[in-house]
Amino acid sequence: MEKTARTQHSQETPIYCNDIFKASPEPGCEEKDQIKTVLTKGIAGIGKTISVQKFILDWAEGKANQDVDFMFVLPFRELNLIRDHQYSLHRLLLDFHPELQDLDSKIYEENKVVLIFDGLDENRMTLMFSDAQKVTDVTETSSVGVLMSNLMTGDLLPSALIWITSRPAAANQIPSEYINRLTEIQGFNEPQKEEYFRKRISDEHQASRIISHIRRARSLHIMCHIPVFCWISSTVLQKLLKEDLSAEIPQTLTEMYIHFLLIQINMRNQKYEERDPEKLLQSNREVIVKLAEVAFKQLMKGNVMFYEEDLKESGIDVTDAAVHSGICTEIFKEESLIHQRKVYSFIHLSVQEFLAAFYVFYSHVIKNKEPLHEFRYYILNQASLDDLLRSAVDEALWCKNGQLDLFLRFLLGISLESNQRLLQDLLTHTESSSESIRKTTQYIKGKIKDKLNRYHLSADTSMNLFLCLLEMKDQTLSRDIQEFVKSDKHSEEKLSPAQCSTISYMIQMSEEVLDELNPTKYNTSDEGKRRLIPAVINCRKALLTGCNITGQDCEIMTSALQSSNCVLRELDLSNNDLQDSGVKLLTDVLKSPNCQLQILRLSGCVMTEEGCGYVSSALSSNPSRLREIDLSNNVLQDSGVKIISDGLTSPNCQLHILRLSGCMMTEKGCGFVSSVLISNPSHLRELDLSNNDLQDLGVKIISNGLISPNCQLHILRLSGCMMTEEGCGYMSSALSSNPSHLRELDLSNNDLQDSGVKIISEGLKSPNCQLQKLRLSGCMVTEEGCGFVSSALSSNPSHLKELDLSYNHPGDSGVKLLSDRYSNACDLTLDPNTANTRLILSEKNRKITCVFQHQPYPDHPERFDEVPQVLCGESLTGRCYWEAEWSRGAEISVTYKGISRKGGSDCWFGYNDKSWSLECSNNSFSVRHNKNSTDIPVISSSSKRVGVYVDVSAGTLSFYSVSDTHTLTHLHTFNTTFTEPLYAGFRVYYYKSSVSLCDIKQPPVRNNSDTHTTR
Structure with a gap:
């Protein structure tokens, strides 16, 4: 039996039949201490009445619920027979149980009573809850329907416990405010299906053959969670195979x-x-x-x-x-x-x-x-x-x-x-029916494939239509779906929600496990993407980033993760509005013995300190199989980091990778993380604390943890942590400690300058240093700093294999360090079909200018109809760098292609969750995303050229001011997870405002005697 709270979306938690009236022990459960009324639903033949009989038998035999004095069973099928009669509750119970004729009516108040109403779906009486006649005395006479209504509302015999069973379709007859607990009997799970056939069929070979056949026949397999269907199937298949071993088995x-x-x-x-x-x-x-x-x-x-x-x-x-x-x-x-x-x-x-x-x-x-x-x-x-x-x-x-x-x-x-x-x-x-069958299959396929979703098919309806096709032995849609799922054509054809339901069902029922499910690759609506979610049960990796999933939608995933046949190992839910309630659902299921999840990403999921408690509890559970978790871009703060750290120090925790980038953490939080690094044993191998206000004091605390002999950390990321030359001293000390396990270090976007790089380089020269990758992008390094790094590289031994010095200030002899900038340069052109009619395109579609007069551009669905904006035609992939020059005020932007083209401010770059922008004016810069704006201090350069660098896989977008001498000054970096193809975009403000795409040419290769480089 599975329990779910009727009033809230929560995780399905197994509950024993005999415990349905016991309060839930889970912390934070909203169910009242006293469970008075329970509604159990389940499809026909699933075992509702059997559960009732077991409940009563265990009580009668003294095995359970011995605090109950009386149990009365009132099946609706029998109540229907007297629905027109007048009864008091006392008289009604005596009629159903004549052996209790001498019972005094006062016993109901003096003893604990359970009333069981079995089969609400069979009810033919009218139940009234709003305008019902009030009956409060067990001896008061009324119609049977009125008595039932007053028992359920608690007006009559309020001390009694009520258990109602029903098929799902009839369960809504009772308003939810009168139900304290909703349970569902879900029938046989996968192991139980097999167990049933092996127990019923004595011939082991025959049982195996029947089980294998039913698994292959989808329309049969889906019904086998119903016990009576298993009985029908075993009856038929045993009979057929007994008469003829080569008999054709029903498909x-x-x-x-x-x-x-x-x-x-x-x-x-x-x-x-x-x-x-x-x-x-x-x-x-x-x-x-x-x-x-x-x-x-x-x-x-x-x-x-x-x-x-x-x-x-x-x-x-x-x-x-x-x-x-x-x-x-x-x-x-x-x-x-x-x-x-x-x-x-x-x-x-x-x-x-x-x-x-x-x-x-x-x-x-x-x-x-x-x-x-x-x-x-x-x-x-x-x-x-x-x-x-x-x-x-x-x-x-x-x-x-x-x-x-x-x-x-x-x-x-x-x-x-x-x-x-x-x-x-x-x-x-x-x-003769072949032509009628052909027409009907086409009719059904048309409804499933309807791109306009005119039929508003629910997920269940879509799946039933698909099963109708299988019933008519039409496999064409099934084969088409299998080929489509395996292909790279997900974005080419617009899919209706009904088609997504069908695809999801096919993936679930397939014997072949899908390596990766990524709904964002499918050309469908948010509802269509949600309908793909149940397929996670038969996928190894589910990438559900930015699918508008809420905490309520998490129920689907928790149900899958608890299943014994779930193969999911990696789940990415980044950039969804899960909130703490959704995090609780997910982390609770991590404690299930069936859950095999190893990687969980929850970046940007509106999680707070409360959610950290749920994550910490999961990390310390036994067993904890989680090896990687990403909690970046959530407002955890130091208090949340402390709670997470407590879970990491548990002996049950086996976590290897922890990402806490952009979590509003300070040096105080570093103390909690450092305690994890020095704990014994410490399993952590990778730690990302980027984009937090750690400052030098926080770096010192982390470095102290690195020096511990228990620390096994291999990768540390501290990009954008407000670190300076002082922090470099602490990090250099950690690099030269014995032993130093660190293999990769990212200090990008910190104000280290040449003096800081000199100190880091000293640590690199240490014989104890094992570092293989060092990232110093955007650290204000000049030619002098390059010299310090060069000296470290020539030391013996030097293990460094990869060095990133991009977006710094090299001089003439440091020109080679600009190679990333040029090798990632992309050639962009403006897309005329997207340009607003107040924009003139020129210079071979590489410049826009704002004018008063509307241009006679043809109508196009991609065109911005009100806002003077334009997109480039080329998609941004991998790492991309480009430069643009502006005048009289403009916005340099990166956006998803799906940004709205119709309307006003909602289409503006930076004013929605689909775009990021740098606003350029004569006096200042500011960056904006999803209407959140950050001002950038005025820089001394008067340059009106901007450099933009995107690393799609890393989720970084950086803006730079480019000086006349081609020196880059870092303005701002966005850190996120990109979920759709990216495009460059521009907006201009005023008459004759303009933006031009700049040519970036690879400088000539010079030898060491060159003293000057131009481009």
């Missing part, structure tokens, strides 16, 4: 149920005294058709339980011996209820749906139009089969709660000529 749901029906008919024939084959056939047909008529009529009314009057409506005499023959006892059952009344039902709802579908097809074959009036677009004068099938598709789509989903699959399946032949003894004749 579809319809074939399985047809064989089940034929087996029951054969059993009846063996028992029946009639020996005339023709009379026997006629008798079989009459019985089945009458039962099928009941099935159809009651299905359309939403009834799963029937009474004698319902059977008489279809011409069934309940005293007829034929009704009590073998065929009926296996598919139709009778129960005695209160007042000796009887109630009837099929052994499972799916049997009723199958027979209902048979009745509709049978009526079509014999030209009986009356039952087919249910299908509003069925053309009676020209009653073709494809009219019927398409009308049934539409009826199922209009039907609420998927009530006709399985019925539709059976009807389409029965229409196949091969299945008609199996049923030929029950049908008066068969009908």
Whole structure:
């Protein structure tokens, strides 16, 4: 049984049947201490009534809930029989339990009582919760429906505990405010499915063959979480294989149920005294058709339980011996209820749906139009089969709660000529259907593929339509989807949400594990991307960055991660609005023994100190399989870092990589991180603290941790941490310590200058230093600093293999250090189709100028209609550098292509989450993203040339002022995770404002005697 809070989205947590009234022990749970009313939902045949019986039996045998004095079971199927009668609650309970006739009405207040209402979906009474008559006394008389309503609202017998069971479609009859706990019985999981077949089938080889076959047949496999379907499948498959080991095994749901029906008919024939084959056939047909008529009529009314009057409506005499023959006892059952009344039902709802579908097809074959009036677009004068099938598709789509989903699959399946032949003894004749099947499959595919989503198909409806195609043995869509998922054409075709649901289902059911799921590569809406999420259960890596996932959507992933057959090892949820509530759901499931996740990225997920507590708890759980976690770009602050560090020092924690870039951490937080580095054992191998205000004192604290003999850190990133020459001394000391395990160090975008680089270079010369990669990009290094590094490189031994000195101030002899800048230079041109009509393009589409008069550009969906902006035509990939020159005020920007083109300020670069911009004016610079602006102090240079550097994989975007001597001055760096293709863009403010793309030419290669370099 699975528990979820009705009033909030939370993780599904297993709960024992006997514990449903016990308060949840989890901290932060919003459920009240007293669980008064529990609603348990589950599809037909999943085990709701069995759970009720087990609950009562364990209590009666003294195994559980011994604080309860009385349990009363009130099935709705029995309450229906007295719905027009007047009762007091006391009298009603005595009628249901005559052995308690001497019971005093005061016992209800003096003892603990549990009332169980089984089968809300079978209810035929009106339950009223807003305007209901108030009944507060157990001896007060009213209608049964009013009594039930007052018990559920707590007005009557408020001390009693209430348990209600229901099918999902009927569960909303009771307002959520009257439910304290919602549970769901989800049936067999994967291991339990296999366990069932192995226990039921004694022949081990036969059991393995049956299990393997069901796994391959998707429409069969999906039904096997229902115990009764496993029974039907084992009955059919054992019978077929017993008669013929080479027998063709049913491939579809319809074939399985047809064989089940034929087996029951054969059993009846063996028992029946009639020996005339023709009379026997006629008798079989009459019985089945009458039962099928009941099935159809009651299905359309939403009834799963029937009474004698319902059977008489279809011409069934309940005293007829034929009704009590073998065929009926296996598919139709009778129960005695209160007042000796009887109630009837099929052994499972799916049997009723199958027979209902048979009745509709049978009526079509014999030209009986009356039952087919249910299908509003069925053309009676020209009653073709494809009219019927398409009308049934539409009826199922209009039907609420998927009530006709399985019925539709059976009807389409029965229409196949091969299945008609199996049923030929029950049908008066068969009908050629290949053309009707072809038209119907095209009709269904059209609804799934509808790019405008005019049908507003839910995920469940989309999957059912896909299963309808499988039922008609149409594999073309399945093959198309498999090829599409494996291809590189995800962005070429616009996908509807319905198509995404189908793709997701296909991935889930595939025997082949998908290496990577990345919804951002699919050309679809946010809703379409969300519908792809359930597929994570059958993927090794899920990259869900920037998919507009919220904390509520996390339920889908937690359910997958808890599954025993989940193969997911890497999950990236960066740049989604998960908040702390979503983080709690995810980290709680990390404690599950089934969860095998090793890499979790939560960068930019609106997480705070509260979320750190949940992460820390997961890190210290046993076992903790997490090896990498990214919490960058969240407002954790020092208090949150402390909580994370506490989890890292747990002996259960095995984390190797921790990223805390841009978390508003200071030197105080460095103390907590340093304690992790010196802990024993310390498993941490990579640490990213970039873009935090650590300053030199924080660097000193971290360096002290590096010197510890317990520290095993290999990679440390301190880019943009406000470090100066002083901090270089502490880091140099760490590099020369014994032992020093550090292999990679990033000090980029700090004001180290030549003096700081000199100190770092001294550490590099130490025989203890093992550093292989050093990044000093944007550290104000000049020719002098290059000399210090050069000296370190020539020392013996020097392990350094990679050195980054890009975006500094080298002099003439340091010209080679500019190589990155030139090698990453990209050649851009402006895209005329995006230019606003107040912009003139010139110089071979490399310059824009703002004018008053609108230009006669043709209409184009990519054009900015109000804002004087333009995009470049080339996508930015890998590392890119370009320069632009501006006049009279402009914005130099980088944006996703998906930025809006219609409207005003929402389209402006920097005023949304799709773009980043540098605003240039004569007196100042400022940067902006998602309406958040940061002013940049005025620099002395009067240059109006700007350099832009993007490293897409690293998620960095840097702006530089370029002087007349081509010296770069760092202005600002954005750190993020880019989730879509990037494009350069420009906006101008005033009349005759302009922006020009600059040529960047590779300087000539000079030898050591050159003293001057130009370009």
